[in-house]
Amino acid sequence: MTDGNQPPTTPPPAGQPAREQPAAQQPAASPLKDSVLTALTRVIDPEIRKPITELDMVESVAVDAAGRATVVVRLTIVGCPASDRIERDVTDAAASVTGITAADVRLTVMTPEQRAALTDKLRGGREKSMQFGPYSLTTIYAISSGKGGVGKSTLTANLAVSLAARGLAVGLIDADVFGFSIPGILGIANAKPTQIDGMILPPVAHGVKVISIGMFLPETTDGSATAVSWRGPMLHRTIQQFLTDVYFGDLDVLLIDLPPGTGDVAISLGQLLPQAQVIVVTTPQPAAADVAGRSGAVARQTGQRVIGVIENMAGLPQPDGTVLELFGSGGGALVARQLSIGHEAVPVLASIPLSVALRAGGDGGVPVVVSDPMDAASIAITAVAGGLGRRGLVGRPLGFSVR
Template sequence: MSVASGLDERVRDALSRVIDPEIRKPITELDMIGGVTSGPDGAVTVGLTLTIVGCPAADTIERDVREAAASVDGVTAVTVDVSIMTREQRTALTEKLRGGRSRELQFGPQTLTRIIAITSGKGGVGKSTITANLAVALAARGLAVGLVDADVFGFSIPGILGLAGAKPTKVGEMILPPINYGVKVISIGMFVEDNAAVSWRGPMLHRTIQQFLTDVYFGDLDVLLLDLPPGTGDVAISLGQLLPHADVIVVTTPQGAAAEVAERSATVARQTGQRVIGVIENMSGLVQPDGSVLELFGSGGGADVAARLSAGQEQAVPVLAAVPLSVPLRQGGDAGVPIVLSDPLDPASVAILSVAEQLARGGRGLAGRKLGFTVS
């Protein structure tokens, strides 16, 4: 083996540690590295093939490639020749990422990803804020987390997670979701301009949700969270049909009227086969400077919903947490900085983090599932 060829191999090995920031896989595994050649003076040329023209991660990838190659002993200079994948190369890449399968639902009944739909009966109960902070808290625990903003009419997840203005990258027919705080996020808000209103009927809503679950490449996830619109309309029904194996968490406020409506959303989930695993009571009170709690929206709504949903069930539906009213929680949502990271000791953070801990402990159950093997 020549000295040059040995250097080429060491450079390739270093490049295998460069991760595509959107796909989250090594660029060598994605066939993004062409030739690596070195001269007797240690000057190295690396061929880098980007997925698309205008790739938003182009500068980051090129910088990481240059730094990785330069870190190899014996390399004196690095040149990166950048090119763009052909249509055939992009098609091959998307097929590789899909594991050779054609376009299909990523999270079917046999998935090992735990799917959790966050629902509510009424709007304005803080469901999206809870969902976003739960996603970030789970990602902070080292889990691979995806979040689908299924609230097509009232999308707010991008803003809460600091992704306002972010756009997905399209590679062929595959959509790569933006990532922030370790969470891969897709929302219809990433496809409309200037906060435009979305006014769609049922069939269009169904196709949109189906596309999110088919064409958006989330990769291997531990948890997929779904932020549902309030109520029992088309989206809830579509997700029940597409993901009947999902678990459901119901968000309510302490107010009796809100609790009654929240119960209906859980009932619809159960009709499609989904399992209700808990209730979160949000806005449960405002902690005063003297430690007392001002119950602005009454009390007991979460417990009432849990009790009614537990009736006639083998397993009781628990109240997972009571999240108090919190000014920093609201401010964090407006600023795109989740409170579970910015102020983990805030009472609202403590409550949400406790739910994340419970969810992280409880992986997806295998009871009733067909496993992919037979006993001979």
């Protein structure tokens, strides 16, 4: 029986093989479609930072006889904040293929099952766990200070951006829960993370994946952020969640901006990341230096290693070449000496001069290493980043033994 539109088929005589269908009735190969798929491998999801083809976000690709490509892309969630960029990048990639006359991109949304498969793939098939365990190859730097107001967060943000500019995969955790300022310094004060089935995708600024408690707090009626007043267990849980639920991917370097002092967060970080290396930030003022030394001492009590001191606000260069030491001098060297007693020598990694450009960059959301790379402070910070940007197995346990 036929449907009236197809010619009836006549079975071949007994003993003879069936004839192949005419070429017009067989699925035609589509080199253009393959070329479009290849071009789409260059489209990177701006939040997950992986190709959309690798994330199973490309549902289908079709190319008609006129060379018009139709691409259907699955977004991770409804209202995905990166949808406009993904649509634009996919359109540009498809249109760049020779022979494609036009590109039509259609956006849809993953089903719950597809989202679950994506999160499982990103976690490598493992249950939710801390990403930076003892066998992680990610180098972790915890930036600490004895007191607030020494420029610790500004230095941390600029170091992260400088490391990313060197081609490294960099993450930044703003662990200063009470005095979070990293989002503002990086120009993403209003950014909100995307959440997929319990997985949090951190916003990206200047190539750095960033997470901060400030991204989760509602604004007050006057536009300011809600104040945080938490005790120890809640603080510990927050830091633990940053290390488990936030998807950073494969990082070369993770920086953690610690709150000033020697409180609950510093202790929690020591327990959760004993392999982290600590950098102490101080000003030249002896009073500040004395307090800064205590933060390094507490880090050592939790098993962390202090690798250096950064002296910030070291002096204000004058037009005649002299330096005006508004906050005194010698604080960085004093902290380094204190932390070296009875331990391996702790060096002063840099003395960062007072800089209007450094302050203005933090206020404007454009770090000085981006806005004014030739500024004296920018040059000093970039030099520190050059010494920190490494990844490897030196001093790391490998997780097996030789018998």
